[in-house]
Amino acid sequence: MMKVFLLYPDQDFAPSVPLPLNVDDLIQDLSLNILFKAMAQGDKFLFQVTHQVVLSPLDEIALILYRQDILKDCLKHPDVVRQIYQIPLEFLERKSKRWLWGFSRRSAPTSILSGARELLEASLDLLRQLRLIADQNVNTFESQGFHRFFTMIQRELDDEYLALVERHVQQLHFPHGVLLSAQLGKGNEGSGYVLCYPNDAGRNWLQRLFASRSPSYSYTLHPRDEAGARVLGELRDRGLARAANAVAQAAEHIESFFNVLRWELAFYIGCLNLYEQLMALGEPVAFPQPMPANERRFSCAGLYDITLALTLGKPVVGNDISADGKSLIIITGPNRGGKTVFLRSVGVAQLMMQCGMFVPADSFLSNLAIGLFTHFKREEDRKMERGKFEEELGRMSTIVDYLTPNALLLLNESFAATNAREGSEIARQIVSALLEKGIKVYYVTHLYELARSFYGDNVFFLRAERLPDGRRTFRLKEAGPLETSYGVDLYRKIFGAEKQGNMTR
The missing domain is CATH 3.40.50.300 (P-loop containing nucleotide triphosphate hydrolases)
Structure with missing residues (x-):
């Protein structure tokens, strides 16, 4: 599991946690909106995050020092931190432009699988960028939080894993159609539908040409047989259900990771914005x-x-x-x-x-x-x-x-x-x-x-x-x-x- 842990050492930040009941008085009496606007620099999302984090004070010294060390790394390497922050932003931009994952998990398995596959495709090169940044900076950043984050990225997104994901994504396009296995159940109805690897998977053209083949029977639908196409689609969905669920879980995990990364880094980006303004003022x-x-x-x-x-x-x-x-x-x-x-x-x-x-x-x-x-x-x-x-x-x-x-x-x-x-x-x-x-x-x-x-x-x-x-x-x-x-x-x-x-x- 990929966890960010840049605001807490052992948990994600929960933006839905209620703020103190006196938050309006604090904002008015301490003129905090001036501070939030300086940190946000016109970005509504940064304003929302800084507002939430600053008004959710910690009451443990160890947690405060944990964030301080991470912020010190950010001040030493602002370009790297901003580069990391751009990765979840790019992911969300791609998702928005392609209308990815804009449906319910109650949709048909074919639709779920298609959307989840495209979302994984949109994230692959971004995950590689993140892995490259981790490789380049794991020994440069000094804080416990960033060191854990970079080593986690290296461990979870190694070359073998990324190559496997890319290969599975290509297979999920089903360039040679969908191969299913099933059994006859009660009343001769189909049951136990399972998605199978193609028989020729992993073979070169010569092996496919001379490979022995078991006898098979086929049936071709007429192009205008709408009822038959509908039944065939239902059979396809039955076979894809488990695969669609697995791919959807993987896609949701990637999306959740990018969302949390965006949320937690946004606070430090706000701190960088504020720091740069204060340095410009000579404060x-x-x-x-x-x-x-x-x-x-x-x-x-x-x-x-x-x-x-x-x-x-x-x-x-x-x-x-x-x-x-x-x-x-x-x-x-x-x-x-x-x-x-x-x-x-x-x-x-x-x-x-x-x-x-x-x-x-x-x-x-x-x-x-x-x-x-x-x-x-x-x-x-x-x-x-x-x-x-x-x-x-x-x-x-x-x-x-x-x-x-x-x-x-x-x-x-x-x-x-x-x-x-x-x-x-x-x-x-x-x-x-x-x-x-x-x-x-x-x-x-x-x-x-x-x-x-x-x-x-x-x-x-x-x-x-x-x-x-x-x-x-x-x-x-x-x-x-x-x-x-x-x-x-x-x-x-x-x-x-x-x-x-x-x-x-």
């Missing part, structure tokens, strides 16, 4: 270090928001953070200082790490999350049937129903739709309960009382940097919250720096 990438979910680990260097970089088409500011041992990270500071951008960069990097990709950073280390959830503030719109604060509480209630220990929750200005005192108290109680249940929380907030209430050993504080003249660097630094609403910034934005200077004089 770094790194292969992250996943740590056990029950540990509280997080450190990064140069972590940036990949969706922002792709949108702007230029490098963006990254952050250097070391927050190991912390279950709660609180981010405060002035508006438009990079807080939400950082929160989004954490969420996207976590997803990319847990699907086996590189991440947008110089380095990145984090514990696994058993589920990633987001609770970002929503702009009020006409579709909202409830007030903003009630809507926030409703979404939080839904999230809590699905949270499990060692999950990761990203909160962005949550519970800010009410007054500061009420919002701080509600948020404090919710976050405290989450921490008791083993949930890791990142919280962007301007609620000073909330942030101050969590001073302690298990909390890490970040603040968006603001220079003395009010300019933002869009970097975060380790610092506690300030008891300020940055009213001077608002005044300067509305009235200008000159009036603000006159006011201070």
Whole structure:
């Protein structure tokens, strides 16, 4: 059996597995469609695959490292990987153009056999191409996944096997007609129909000329005997039934193999597309270090928001953070200082790490999350049937129903739709309960009382940097919250720096 096993070491990827129930929130809050479009480059199938794989995070370190090693091979040998990917695409193109295999297995055996035979014919040269690529690269690729894949191709598609398949396909054209054997059953009806090799199979013309022949009887149908032709066709179908079933199984196996190969390689093709764009922008990438979910680990260097970089088409500011041992990270500071951008960069990097990709950073280390959830503030719109604060509480209630220990929750200005005192108290109680249940929380907030209430050993504080003249660097630094609403910034934005200077004089 030919198995691809490029996403898992022991099973095929199942595209029909349901995605997490909070997938729409993740896509909206983390701007993931920007990432998917960059990976797909206009290809709808690549978009579908990357969407499915990225939003199906792994929770085992060994599986993540398995994919990382395969992706490293892809980055070293992109031309070979793209060449392999073209093989299943060519197979599907041929199938589409020739209308192959477009019928049910309940069709007549003659039709099944004809379609399956043509599908095998269409795949033979592609299988040879795949075998040639395996021979040329089996010792070049270093990952366990690709080495297993290439050695499997060499073993399953050796020269003897391919020659045998080609010979059988030619015989299934029945250039000398169909030879059947049968027995007489009850009521002198035919039974035990078996497809036989032609008597002259394997003989040269001289052997066929002088070979002894057993006596035979023949009957020739009149060209206009439609009833006789129909009966003869039924007899032919009886004899071909077992052969048609066997050939159909072989054809289905080949088609299934090419479909899985296309699916699993599509993810790595998407990664190659993304990598090439980031290199063109001059942005770094790194292969992250996943740590056990029950540990509280997080450190990064140069972590940036990949969706922002792709949108702007230029490098963006990254952050250097070391927050190991912390279950709660609180981010405060002035508006438009990079807080939400950082929160989004954490969420996207976590997803990319847990699907086996590189991440947008110089380095990145984090514990696994058993589920990633987001609770970002929503702009009020006409579709909202409830007030903003009630809507926030409703979404939080839904999230809590699905949270499990060692999950990761990203909160962005949550519970800010009410007054500061009420919002701080509600948020404090919710976050405290989450921490008791083993949930890791990142919280962007301007609620000073909330942030101050969590001073302690298990909390890490970040603040968006603001220079003395009010300019933002869009970097975060380790610092506690300030008891300020940055009213001077608002005044300067509305009235200008000159009036603000006159006011201070």
